[in-house]
Amino acid sequence: MLVRRNVIPWAPAALVAVSLISTSCAGRNDDVSTPKSTASASAPHGYVEGAQEKAEQQSRLLLNDPGTGDTRVLDLITGKAQEVSRKPGTAQLTTDGRFGYFHTSGGTHVLDGGAWTVDHGDHVHYYRAAIRDVGRLPGGLGTRVRSDAAVTAVTDEDGRARIYRRAGLEKGKAGSPRTLPGTHPGAVVPHEEHLLGVTEDGKVLVYDREGKRAASPDARCEDPRGDAVTRRGVVLGCADGALLVREADGTFTAEKIPYGSDVSEAERATAFRHRPGSDTLTAPAGDRAVWVLDVTERTWTRVRTGPVVSANTAGEGSVLIVLETDGSLHGYDISTGKQVTRTKLLLTGASAAGTGGNAGPVIEVDRSRAYLNDPKGRRVYEIDYNDNLRVARTFDLDIEPALMVETGR
Template sequence: MSRAIAILTAGILLAGCAQKGGAAEPAQTPHGYVEGAEETAEPQLRLVLSDGETGQAHVLDPVTGRTTKLPAAKVRAIEGTGRYAFLTTAQGTLQVIDSGGWTVDHGDHVHYYRAPARDLGTIAGRPPYEVTGDAAITAVRSGDGTVTLLDRTRLDRGERAETGRLTADAVVPYGERLLVAQDGAVQVRPRTGEPGSEVGTCADPAGTAVTRRGVVLGCADGALLVTERNGTFESEKIRYPRGTTEAGRARAFLHRPGSSTLAAKAGDQGVWVLDVTAATWRLLRTGPVLAVNATGDDTPVLSLTRDGVLRAHDPRTGKQTARTKLLTAPAATAAIHVDTARAYVNDPAAKAVHEIDYNDGLRRARTLTTDLAPAHLTETGR
């Protein structure tokens, strides 16, 4: 995009945020303003990577192809939640990184911002960690079940401020409340974490996802869908097809933010596709997979098999629609991350990240080469 067009587009965005009935006063703070950040006309996506040899963390800008080294080394896992990346270190702590790219959604329009990436320190706990959050609260669950609640507004200002602690098998901020699964029950609790009212049951919870339809929690017998309307919470169990075994159940859900079609590994059988709207499961018998993701409600489900082949399946019919040989030396830590137009797959052996146009027969749009072997990957800025 040319500079003139970018300036014009940014102007239109700001004008669209002015109050109806007249121009905004020059002295007023623009709607959506974020102190210390630059507003842009396009999403500021970032890829946070860690080197498989040294564990050194980097941020890769997919627009420029440039990488920036982060003050984080010996990284063993990476998880992302929109703006932030959470890095599990060899010492067992969780390092919080502001990636420097984020989106502010006002419903009828959005704002895109960028700022320098920064280190926000570490949280003590025990791996594996699970991080969930919304615009108000970030919940960090440690492997011992301890959940630390962080004030998101203060996190955006560079402060790690705890608002509470609790113990849970799973926790998801949703609808100005917390959904907390513990001892087979799911409760709706206040943001401070005190006990609340039961909304459903979920034995052995594993995996969560926030969709347009509500929150999904993976349970031993299927998925529990929790919805909220005008402050009232309800739940529905979406049970597995008959014959599903413990080894074949879903334990982690992946999807494009905003969509209601989820993908998960199905043990050694292949891939589960959970259509939240239709309340149905579909099993894609691909055999064992290294990574999966769902790109949208009417766009492909992606899977990377152990032979290094990336596959696309129709989420409604399960039919394979495309395949491409992508990795020459597949890695157990390979991941697929998706946004509204592209998928990104890390390739440690080639020291690269592949950018895939999943709507064009899995066409390889670009290969972003790096100076590191990207063993772990997450996408931020959405």
């Protein structure tokens, strides 16, 4: 049973989306989200077979209870939670914006969340469709999945990377993959019609989508851990900072963004979180601080906080949002490092401290709201980060949502 409280409509997002679609799509018939064969000559621009185009972003939360395997999809437009097939043994839950990847010791189960955004650069399209199971991909715990509009790269715990056609997943079948040569200690990342990887000795490589070597930048990334795709390029977390890999006119270049001082192993950034579309990344910097990487300015900022459970930011002048072990959300001004706001107690006990591994409270951020899961409280909070971290809505659930990702973005 799910209960909504303090419901606030999303009218501004809808108005913006209507304006973008009505002013930017006239007279165009290209489609980057599906093969051309799925659209008829009379179909509107951005048409996706079997999906409904909407005027606003169709955000959904995928939620899993690792103890029972129970899984729910929470529609943030309707406020209703839908029960889907159980995913027992899930230790990590990731997403590429549409599909949820439930990582278990026996493989990775794929769920089509039925909501996604197609970004054409000057305008976007929002879609919703039926939620459905896609099947299982090989690779146990530690498997990393990264996608773009055309392919999905699955790098297993041994560093082998398999490339799947995105169209197959969209039709409900994984299909047969193509395997890249060699092994990669970090995730293989699709970007600008190519695939980016790092070899065991730290050399950055670029492949075409057929798996053939392409011209690569003369750059290295030692001990790669963590990655993010931004509008400025792909960010790779390296032992001495970050490496920004960019493409222009078919040529890939790489630029190092060093920490600027010696950083211990325990304090380096190894997992990035950010709002999709933002060029501001966050990562824990040890137990009591958070790194903020401004990709545009090529700068790192270390914000001292209390004991960190999770952190994220919308970027572009927004506060750094930090869940600390006291069970409250704290907002920090990134430029000064000062705390500027704090919520009441939201999580208690084990929920505030996390449950270990990859399960526990996380902060998901989109264009207007942030979301915080409370496993022991069996709820999810919607946070208005533009209004002093005000709790806008509370969703009560019938499971312990220890794993959470947002789709539809």
